[in-house]
Amino acid sequence: MSKNMKELPGTPLSGKELKSEKVITFKWRPNAKYAWSAGIAYGRFLDELKAGRIIGRRCSRCERIIVPPRMFCEHCFVATDEWVYVKDTGTINTFSLSYLDADANRIKDPILVAVIDIDGASPGVGILHLLGNVAPDKIDVGMKVKAVWKPPEEREGSVTDILFWEPLED
Amino acid sequence: MFEAAVKAYVDAGVNARKDIGSFLTAAEDYWEGYSIFDEFVPDQLGAVLRSVCTIGGDGLLAISNGAMQIETGLFDVVAVEAHSKASDMLTFDGILSHALDPVYNRAFNAHPYFIAGLEMQRYLHATKTTREQCASVVVKNKHNAMDNPLAAFPADMTVDEIINSTMVSHPLTQRDISPLADGCIVMVLASEKKAKELADHPIWLKGLGWYSDTPWLEARDWSAAGYTNLARDRAYKRAGIKNPRKEIDFAEVDDCFSYKELQHLEALQICESGKAGKLAEAGEFNCDGSFPVNVSGGRLGAGNLLEASALQSVLECVQQLRGHAGKRQIKNAKTAVAQSWRSVPTASGCVAVLSNEL
Numbered sequence: 396m397s398k399n400m401k402e403l404p405g406t407p408l409s410g411k412e413l414k415s416e417k418v419i420t421f422k423w424r425p426n427a428k429y430a431w432s433a434g435i436a437y438g439r440f441l442d443e444l445k446a447g448r449i450i451g452r453r454c455s456r457c458e459r460i461i462v463p464p465r466m467f468c469e470h471c472f473v474a475t476d477e478w479v480y481v482k483d484t485g486t487i488n489t490f491s492l493s494y495l496d497a498d499a500n501r502i503k504d505p506i507l508v509a510v511i512d513i514d515g516a517s518p519g520v521g522i523l524h525l526l527g528n529v530a531p532d533k534i535d536v537g538m539k540v541k542a543v544w545k546p547p548e549e550r551e552g553s554v555t556d557i558l559f560w561e562p563l564e565d
Numbered sequence: 566m567f568e569a570a571v572k573a574y575v576d577a578g579v580n581a582r583k584d585i586g587s588f589l590t591a592a593e594d595y596w597e598g599y600s601i602f603d604e605f606v607p608d609q610l611g612a613v614l615r616s617v618c619t620i621g622g623d624g625l626l627a628i629s630n631g632a633m634q635i636e637t638g639l640f641d642v643v644a645v646e647a648h649s650k651a652s653d654m655l656t657f658d659g660i661l662s663h664a665l666d667p668v669y670n671r672a673f674n675a676h677p678y679f680i681a682g683l684e685m686q687r688y689l690h691a692t693k694t695t696r697e698q699c700a701s702v703v704v705k706n707k708h709n710a711m712d713n714p715l716a717a718f719p720a721d722m723t724v725d726e727i728i729n730s731t732m733v734s735h736p737l738t739q740r741d742i743s744p745l746a747d748g749c750i751v752m753v754l755a756s757e758k759k760a761k762e763l764a765d766h767p768i769w770l771k772g773l774g775w776y777s778d779t780p781w782l783e784a785r786d787w788s789a790a791g792y793t794n795l796a797r798d799r800a801y802k803r804a805g806i807k808n809p810r811k812e813i814d815f816a817e818v819d820d821c822f823s824y825k826e827l828q829h830l831e832a833l834q835i836c837e838s839g840k841a842g843k844l845a846e847a848g849e850f851n852c853d854g855s856f857p858v859n860v861s862g863g864r865l866g867a868g869n870l871l872e873a874s875a876l877q878s879v880l881e882c883v884q885q886l887r888g889h890a891g892k893r894q895i896k897n898a899k900t901a902v903a904q905s906w907r908s909v910p911t912a913s914g915c916v917a918v919l920s921n922e923l
């Protein structure tokens with residue numbers, strides 16, 4: 396507020412007054428629904444998850460193995476060349492402990508989110524997933540982890556066919 | 566998008582990762598179902614770690630912005646992309662309703678095509694155009710689409726079939742409306758100097774214009790396309806067009822709804838106001854008529870590609886002007902006009918004049 400202004404112009408309104416409908420408002424819930432087709436690369440990737448395997452694509456120009464797979468290499472801008480199975484083990488590239496859920500509700504036990512560089516894929520290439528069976532204060536960058544899969548009969552061709560990644564015991 | 570981009574870059578003789586300075590995409594978050602959709606664009610265009618921006622408008626607006634970026638001297642070559650993945654939308658109608666003014670226009674619970682019904686009614690009244698004349702546009706464009714292998718909705722229909730199809734919002738019937746289709750179009754723009762180096766068949770952008778009328782349904786000119794009148798003036802002035810009917814050889818115009826083709830042709834001064842219907846009925850706008858319109862099939866025959874529809878029009882002009890249009894080639898075409906509209910509920914559109922002569 397400027398020095399010369401003694402009070403704010405307008406009519407003050409509290410959140411309570413707004414909710415009490417003393418103020419005219421218009422409510423609207425959009426009817427916006429979508430269904431995305433998975434396409435060739437994601438389709439195969441999800442199918443393979445159902446079978447308990449992780450698959451990537453190799454770019455013969457830069458030699459990268461890309462997971463999750465893509466039909467083109469975004470760096471070389473050429474079509475990728477072949478399917479390559481990679482391991483279900485990897486290394487934590489980065490992680491975070493989320494104390495808010497997707498709707499911003501505060502949660503007691505944090506959601507353990509991590510980017511995991513997959514063994515067999517190129518360095519710096521990995522998947523975004525969850526960590527589990529680990530105390531939050533024990534997680535660190537560089538930690539080796541292994542996928543914990545859903546039982547085969549419960550898998551449905553989704554990234555959640557892997558429940559989470561747990562520390563890999565040597 | 567990747568495949569369209571590869572085709573465009575091969576055609577232009579450019580390497581995406583080295584030669585293209587800037588990438589523009591015309592997209593609208595609600596069509597995609599993502600917030601901040603811009604961020605999903607770079608990879609498929611070869612634009613990772615390059616200059617990228619999104620235009621919240623149709624593909625011709627993106628071309629206009631791309632052309633301006635070149636005119637600043639900052640870039641020699643830019644790529645422009647627009648696409649439709651309409652098949653991903655389960656509730657297109659709900660998403661379109663979401664575009665209406667929430668306070669004044671959503672309460673009546675009518676499908677947003679009522680706006681096209683209102684406009685068609687007033688246009689027919691003001692110009693004495695008939696529903697049959699509008700239907701003849703559908704017959705023509707669906708017929709034209711048969712010679713376009715990329716068109717999604719070719720058909721041989723009669724005026725009666727169109728008039729008697731299911732009524733949507735009187736006087737607009739189901740067949741007066743262009744059906745949605747999926748597609749992606751990528752184009753490469755270059756400065757004059759660079760285009761001469763790169764291309765065997767460069768097509769020159771001679772003039773561009775883009776305008777918006779008020780969004781207010783309560784105070785809009787319902788009988789004429791005011792946005793096109795102004796965009797036309799700007800584009801024709803830059804292109805030096807004084808007598809459009811004589812100096813332009815053919816047009817690709819927005820025909821999202823049948824009557825819009827007629828209204829837009831009048832706005833482009835291809836004929837006098839109120840005469841387009843009669844000329845359409847007489848076959849003057851057919852492929853073999855005196856002034857071919859929507860030889861590609863337009864939205865009605867090739868499909869409504871949302872923000873990419875505008876690029877579909879430009880693409881047809883480019884192919885025709887290059888002499889690469891195959892079975893539907895117009896003979897001796899030198900200059901074309903492409904015109905776009907963002908469909909209901911908007912009153913926004915662009916005009917581009919293109920030529921195969923500099």
Ligand SMILES: [Zn+2]
Pocket residue numbers: 454455456457458459468469470471472
């Ligand atoms: Zn590569």
